[in-house]
Amino acid sequence: MEEILIISNYYPPEKGAAANRIEQLALKLHQNNYNVTVICPLGNYPKGELFPEYKGKFSVTENRDNITVKRLWIYPSVSKNILVRIVSILSFSLNLFFYLLFKKTPQKVIVQSPPLLLSFISVLVLSFKNKKIILNVSDLWPLAAIELDALKSGSFSHKISLFMERFIYKKASLVLGQSDEIIAHIKTISPGKECHLYRNFPDHQVTEIELKTIENQPIKIFYAGLLGVAQGVLELCEKIDLNGLSIELHLFGDGAEKNQIEALISSMKDQKIFFHGMMDRKALHETLKTFDIAIVPLKTRIYGSVPSKIFEYGSLGFPILYFGGGEGEIIVSENKLGWVASVEDFQDLNEKLVEISLLEKADLDTMKQMVFNTANTNFHLDNQIKDLIAKKVF
Structure with missing residues (x-):
């Protein structure tokens, strides 16, 4: 079986679309004869605190449905304070930096973006090690942050973010984008980049509708x-x-x-x-x-x-x-x-x-x-x- 690594900021038992999306990708690759490993933080999302089974641990390796999951330490937070959020992302990103630098990793690596800092550090190390980098872009940062008023246009943070964005698009071997708009945006930065549309389709395995419409109810x-x-x-x-x-x-x-x-x-x-x-x-x-x-x-x-x-x-x-x-x-x-x-x-x-x-x-x-x-x-x-x-x- 060919080996492939996925780097993500979210993975079950964490909740939400991001965790589900990466799990489905991992499981589908496994079903298609890939030996899949996922690197992610210790489970903490969306509450912003470590789940009980991960408290007091620096790293955990576990098997979830034939996927090897390596969890690294993170200072968890869902604080609205931007500095606290940066510290949280940095804590995992630095652990990931040293892991990727010194540990043996497969030749093919899927990097999830955002978070932008996480994907930047991953792409930086992986490009240095000549890996095939498959960048999976689900949202455009820092553009989305500007539109949500989470980042001020023209600020120092914005300029740094723009630098990291350009870097990951140019250094990636190819890009998976969840929308045509994402691909169009990436092409403006790196016109010759190989891009593919990858929608966030579910895998319910439901062949017949199971919904029940109840009369005389709102x-x-x-x-x-x-x-x-x-x-x-x-x-x-x-x-x-x-x-x-x-x-x-x-x-x-x-x-x-x-x-x-x-x-x-x-x-x-x-x-x-x-x-x-x-x-x-x-x-x-x-x-x-x-x-x-x-x-x-x-x-x-x-x-x-x-x-x-x-x-x-x-x-x-x-x-x-x-x-x-x-x-x-x-x-x-x-x-x-x-x-x-x-x-x-x-x-x-x-x-x-x-x-x-x-x-x-x-x-x-x-x-x-x-x-x-x-x-x-x-x-x-x-x-x-x-x-x-x-x-x-x-």
């Missing part, structure tokens, strides 16, 4: 994922208008805005928003079987970003209410996966909710089957991986 819209600044779920709860509509909003997840969201919900008189906390992925999917529509929000339009929830929940048969702008709008519209509300336009969103409230459950049932069929035809992870292997990407 339409249940849900959000499941990280409750961070980029998702804007707190603002969604503040500005969504469900008055007079037979619609409920259910929230699942954890993150920086969790406490504020809980406080807001508890202060509401007419409670149509419900918070359920973080759930294991399998348990979550089981719970969601009686729900109706997945809402996919972003606080602002982020160039290059395509939320994986479009593919994740579309493949289970959930119609999508998309509220994030960008390339995601095109995917939802062209595949007829549901509704698109203009990003940051809550009036448009609330008008879409009125439109949804007029649907009969039978209409939703039909729509779920159509979305399931479309998603499972067009969002196929196995086919995507086999195509990339045929092109000798890995």
